[in-house]
Amino acid sequence: MPVITTATAQLVDVAVETLRTDAVQQFVKQETIVVDLTTDDGGTGTGYSYTIGTGGNSVLELLRRSLLPLLPGRDARCVEQLWHTLHAATHATTVGVITSLALAAVDTALWDLRCRRVGEPLWRLAGGYRQRVPLYDTEHGWLHLDADDLVAGAVDARAKGWSGTKIKVGRPTVADDTARLRAVREAVGPSFSVMVDANQAFTGAEAVQRARAFDELDLGWFEEPLPADDLAGHERLVAATTIPVAVGESLSSIRQFAEYLRRGAATIVQPDVARVGGITPWLKVAHLAEACNVAVAPHFLMELHVSLVAAVPNGRTVEHIPQLRAITSREMTIEGGQAVAPDEPGIGIAWDRDAMDDRRVA
Incomplete structure (x- = not known):
């Protein structure tokens, strides 16, 4: 079975391309929370979530302290099981958007890994x-x-x-x-x-x-x-x-x-x-x-x-x-x-790692 060996997270700030306003707020920037997973057979998966300017560090800390340490040694194929395991581990903060944002970053990485493993696009x-x-x-x-x-x-x-x-x-x-x-x-x-x-x-x-x-x-x-x-x-x-x-x-x-x-x-x-x-x-x-x-x-x-x-x-x-x-x-x-919808295996996002490194804040 493909066992998760590493699980890491980072916070990348992406500026808005144009002024964005609505009736209650202004979209300041996208705090992009990125999770990378690897497995013992060489598999990789990248997932993400976001905020529109605040709270990104809270999501990152929840991932680093409470969620990512639970992943190494687990079967990466069991996406549903892993989602519920992580959800149960944060029971005291659910239902809540900070927890959901953290869960999403891991879950999208697991789906990316799953799609790549079987050679299919997400759609x-x-x-x-x-x-x-x-x-x-x-x-x-x-x-x-x-x-x-x-x-x-x-x-x-x-x-x-x-x-x-x-x-x-x-x-x-x-x-x-x-x-x-x-x-x-x-x-x-x-x-x-x-x-x-x-x-x-x-x-x-x-x-x-x-x-x-x-x-x-x-x-x-x-x-x-x-x-x-x-x-x-x-x-x-x-x-x-x-x-x-x-x-x-x-x-x-x-x-x-x-x-x-x-x-x-x-x-x-x-x-x-x-x-x-x-x-x-x-x-x-x-x-x-x-x-x-x-x-x-x-x-x-x-x-x-x-x-x-x-x-x-x-x-x-x-x-x-x-x-x-x-x-x-x-x-x-x-x-x-x-x-x-992209047709290559994975969730269909072509990350530019150099550009992400330039914008990484944590």
Whole structure:
């Protein structure tokens, strides 16, 4: 059996490529937590997770002190067993995003190792439903941008054959948000998807008010309208609007997703591999959503999520926000307006080790 011999972690800071703002925060940098595993038969696997500016050192310390020491001597093929072993070892800090981020870095490394061992790409080993998936733009929809900039970004995405664009909302007035969205809708026409994202900024009453104002704009979804732990608020909003309500990037366990789906409080789910604890739980969320006839449109991490959206039948689309270009030697492939899942063995990310070394902070 392939026995894990070494397990190491590092923290690499990656600057944002453009100013990114939403209703509650600014994306300062990506703290990238990278885990490398080796086995006694020469196998290797690399996984990662991230934060958007704070907390990376906490994740790194949890890995170094509590999780990575448990891996040497274990069978690398037993991914499910190892995930549960590590989860149990951090029982006092679960459910929680710091623990999920640490688990994800290990789990993605184990999947990378697994795929390499059998000579298969992630998209096929995780399900193999299709290789090409629709793509939508977020990079040109940030909250600080004016209507002209939003329109230019949306028109460009449409010209490339992408499926849609996402606009951040949460300006001080309903009229301001609505005017920006109306400008985009009028520019791209009715057949191009326009989604909105509030980043948990609204109260229940505000979310209902904005949803009613947005109703005429034929939106693809209303993302994170409320704080993620306001399950009842999301349930009321779904009942009050015809706009699909998208939730999930800030949920960190399968059971949280299950409760949202059980109560009909989300009509699109958006699991994030890093924040939900890895590929292993991400796939469970996706299949849970499939059983409820709900689509999956994951948050961020396009270089990894392209393979997972391709793997499952209810994968809807991939969010285009470039962030790994500074530490990889190859970008995600886009052909004919669609994202193409990598076909080489592994999770499909070509790391540039020299660039990572230059940006390593711990």
